Amino acid sequence: MHEASLAGSVLRIVEQAAAREGFARVLRLRLAVGALAAVDEGALRFALAAIAPGTVLDGAQVDVETVPGRGRCAACGAEGPLPALGAACAASTSTSSSTSAPGPTSAARSRR
Numbered sequence: 001m002h003e004a005s006l007a008g009s010v011l012r013i014v015e016q017a018a019a020r021e022g023f024a025r026v027l028r029l030r031l032a033v034g035a036l037a038a039v040d041e042g043a044l045r046f047a048l049a050a051i052a053p054g055t056v057l058d059g060a061q062v063d064v065e066t067v068p069g070r071g072r073c074a075a076c077g078a079e080g081p082l083p084a085l086g087a088a089c090a091a092s093t094s095t096s097s098s099t100s101a102p103g104p105t106s107a108a109r110s111r112r
Contacts, residue, residue, distance in 0.1 A: 014029065
């Protein structure tokens with residue numbers, strides 16, 4: 001279950017932002033998780049809830065958005081949705097593709 005490790009990384013990132021930006025509490029945490037990342041949302045929520053008490057995430061509302069997979073076909077260069085790893089390209093029918101990550105998102109909204 002890599003969700004516990006992900007939750008720990010999320011907490012570390014938020015705590016670093018709190019130290020840098022001077023806030024003590026997160027009211028709402030918004031995460032974007034790639035559909036191809038094999039992350040169990042329930043397990044991630046459970047892990048975050050388990051480590052939150054006594055931290056800047058204590059009591060924070062957690063929103064998790066699943067971001068569709070995207071990829072680039074190695075054969076023709078077409079970019080587009082990638083419903084599953086190894087899925088065929090709609091343009092060339094090649095199954096050789098690379099995934100691309102979503103852009104940066106806001107990880108936390110805080111109140112000073």
